[in-house]
Each structure stands twice: as C-alpha cells, then as structure tokens.
Amino acid sequence: PGKVTFTIIKPGAVERNLTGPILAKMNEAGFVIKALKYTKLKKEQACEFYQEHEGKPFYDYLTDFMSRGPIVVVILEKENAVADFRKLIGSTDPAEAEEGTIRKLYAQDKRENAVHGSDSDASAIRESDFFFSRVERF
Numbered sequence: 290p291g292k293v294t295f296t297i298i299k300p301g302a303v304e305r306n307l308t309g310p311i312l313a314k315m316n317e318a319g320f321v322i323k324a325l326k327y328t329k330l331k332k333e334q335a336c337e338f339y340q341e342h343e344g345k346p347f348y349d350y351l352t353d354f355m356s357r358g359p360i361v362v363v364i365l366e367k368e369n370a371v372a373d374f375r376k377l378i379g380s381t382d383p384a385e386a387e388e389g390t391i392r393k394l395y396a397q398d399k400r401e402n403a404v405h406g407s408d409s410d411a412s413a414i415r416e417s418d419f420f421f422s423r424v425e426r427f
C-alpha cells in the first residue's frame with residue numbers, strides 16, 4: 290500500500306470554522322501534511338472531480354455542494370495511508386460512523402459529511418494531480 294492519501298475539507302466544514310480542529314485530528318492520528326491549499330471549485334470542476342459518480346441520484350446535489358464555497362485540499366503521508374485515513378474519517382453517513390471519527394464529530398449529514406478521503410492508491414494519485422502542480426508537492 291502507498292504512503293499518501295488525499296483529502297478535502299468540504300465547504301460545510303470550512304464555513305463552520307472546523308478546518309483547524311479537523312487538521313489537528315489528522316495530525317494526532319499520525320498523518321503528516323505534504324501539501325495544502327485553500328481554494329474553491331467551479332461547478333464544472335466539481336463535476337469533473339466527481340465524474341465517477343455521474344448519473345447517480347446524488348450527483349447534482351454533491352457537485353452543487355462542493356462548489357458552494359471554499360475548500361481545503363491536502364495531501365497526507367503515513368504508512369498504509371488510504372485505509373488508515375478511511376478509518377479515521379468513518380462511514381459516509383455520520384449516523385453510521387464510529388465514535389471519535391471525523392465524520393461522527395463534524396459531519397452534518399451523509400451529503401454534507403465534512404471531509405473526503407481517497408478510496409484507493411490510484412484515486413489518491415488522480416485526486417492529488419487534479420489539485421496540485423509538481424512544484425506544490427515537493
């Protein structure tokens with residue numbers, strides 16, 4: 290397994306000033322920040338980022354939400370990064386997430402669920418490349 294994963298702190302969490310607490314949780318769990326940026330997606334860019342979900346019933350809501358306001362995008366490093374990070378964030382739906390997970394603590398609901406985490410090493414690379422240039426990920 291690879292040593293990096295990619296995460297987004299989503300608009301709902303950034304709006305509610307949860308960026309600091311969420312980054313602290315990631316650091317406390319042993320993840321090291323390799324790249325970080327505050328940015329905002331246009332609707333069409335959100336559609337491109339989430340193209341694998343095109344056609345699903347939640348796609349339009351998801352891409353509206355993800356382009357609603359600023360986000361924080363981060364590349365994180367740790368052994369077994371992808372799987373360990375998915376454990377740290379918990380289930381997509383905070384109602385089903387384990388105690389202590391980032392989504393249990395900070396998500397509003399399964400659509401506005403505070404953070405994204407890559408689902409595979411290949412996704413981590415694709416998603417990192419989507420947001421970061423070579424000089425930003427030294």
Ligand code: CMP
Pocket residue numbers: 342347351381399400401402404405406
């Ligand atoms: P994320 O990890 O960013 O990847 C896809 C997103 O789609 C997911 O987080 C949720 O925010 C959203 N999502 C997944 N399943 C549903 C669903 N059943 N209804 C609404 N949104 C969903």
